[in-house]
Amino acid sequence: MNEFREFDIVRVGAQGDGLAEGDGAPVFVPFTLPGERVRTHVVGTRMQLHEILKASPSRVTPICSHFGVCGGCALQHMSSDNYGDWKRDQVIAAFGARGIDAPVRDLVRPRGLRRRAVFTARKNTELVEIGFHQAGTHDLVDLLECPVLDSHIVAVLPGLRTFIAPLMPKSDDVRVGVTMTGAGLDVTLDGVRRTLSPDVRTRIARAAALLRLARVSIAQETIFESLPPFLRFGTVDVILPAGIFIQAMAEAEHVMTEHIMMALGKVKSVVDLFSGIGAFSFPIATLAKVQAFDSDARAIDALNAAVKKATGIKPVTARVRDLFREPLSALELNDFDAVVFDPPRAGAEAQARMVAKSKVKTVVAVSCNPATLARDARVLIDGGYTLEAVTPIDQFQYSPHIECVAIFKRVKS
Structure with missing residues (x-):
């Protein structure tokens, strides 16, 4: 009881x-x-x-009928003002824990919806459920709506249930990634165990065509493609490798880019660390030469392929490098006027230590984890940088996650 x-x-x-x-x-x-x-x-x-x-x-009244059961959102019941204050306070607290009285601005709330989602698909008798896990459990919420997702993604879910059914294993789950791109919906499946015979591939292609999908990939292998999925960064189109990381919300990405560009000002050369496929590299290249580094070879290949077709930008070069194991040295960094870094949630402590030893005048840090951002900020401040501003951005609406852009300037001796 x-x-x-x-x-x-x-x-x-x-x-x-x-x-x-x-x-x-x-x-x-x-x-x-x-x-x-x-x-x-x-x-x-x-x-x-x-x-x-x-x-x-x-x-306040939540905007989604699944709220309170689905684990995707945690804060739909909080009023708008309190929500903005709470997210800002989380950033202030994270920096305060590192002894930093950070100049944290008000939460920026872009008007947009998430363009990517990773769902779980599960077979329930003969039916397939697609959705997110219930909060704190492995149970699945079969989504009927999701007000924070691009409407095209939500609209395709009924068709995906039918599409995936023949590919589902008897007991295991399948991860279903759906991204809204410039060419349409890009779908990736992981966990499919069925042998992909020519007949199965043909049936997948027919079903995907009926759903008007741009591409279907299974374990990163393209099974169907009507148009190469792409996103535009600045003035450059980048074709997406299957399942590659992108920012969750285009409008939030635009806000981050604006803050980066304003912080950089008039510079001639910028190094973009943890660059991914070039979301920031290409906008920066409208004003400065860019050298990009990332550990994901597929991302760097996509970035370099886009460079070959780009026009009207400054030179961009991109190389594969594991910045956790082999961060750029202070000597290497001294060749640049500014550093931009956007690491995974673990942050960029090793790289921040090298930046702190460098003579680079401007550093812009982008992070989805205020705690590791504050840790890295402590390293930079101790190395002689001044933290000029931290801007929290609500890329992950109604979740506790917070994106931030922090601007550092080298103190003149």
């Missing part, structure tokens, strides 16, 4: 759950707000909201 307990929520934690004081330890209750009194019960190892006894005036 479930034991019901009542708690007073005092604040919202870093993962978006409400926090109450328990018996000597904090208690986290999802989908709650400060000032609320709630009744809860335990499901598995996770505290679940059973009833709101006293609601916060900041509580």
Whole structure:
């Protein structure tokens, strides 16, 4: 029998759950707000909201019918003002934990929807469900709607359920990536175990054509392609390798680019570290020579292929290099007027230490993890840089994740 307990929520934690004081330890209750009194019960190892006894005036009606069950969003119930303040406060706290009184600006909230998503597909008897996991469980929410996703992605889900059904293994899940590109929807499947005979490939191609997909790839092998999927960065079109990383929201990417360009000002040469396929490299190349580095060979190949067809930009060169194991040295960095880096969530500590030893005047750091960004910022500040601004950007709407752009300038001796 479930034991019901009542708690007073005092604040919202870093993962978006409400926090109450328990018996000597904090208690986290999802989908709650400060000032609320709630009744809860335990499901598995996770505290679940059973009833709101006293609601916060900041509580609003969620925009999605799946909210409260689906693990994709955590904060749809929070008012707009409180939501913006909470995300900004998370960034301030992350920097404060490193002893940095950071000049954090208000949250920028781009008007856009996510252009990529990775779903889980699972066979339920003869039917296929596609969606996100329930919060804190391995159960699946079969999506009927998703207001934070591009409408083309949501609209294709019913067709994808039918399309994937013959490819599904008996018991295992399949990961389904869907990206909205300039050529249409690009679909990647991972976990398909069926032998891809010529007959199966033909059937996949026919079904994909009926759904008007741009491309279908299984384990990064292209099975069908009507048009090469591409994205435009600045004035340059880049053809996407299957399943390659891109920023989740085009409008958020544009905001990041604008902040980078303003920070760079008049420079002649820029090094773009963790460049990916060139989302920032090509806009920067409208004003300066760019050298790009990334550990993903497919990303660098795509970037270099786009360079060959590009016109009206400064020279761009790109090389494969593992910047975690082999960061650019201070001597190498001294050849550039500015550094831009956008690492994975783990941050770029080793590379930041090399930048801190360099003479580069301007550094722009882009990060989806305020904690590792603050760690790397501490390294740069200790190396003589001044942190001029940190701008949080709401690329991951209603989730606890926060994108940031931080601008550093070398202090003149």
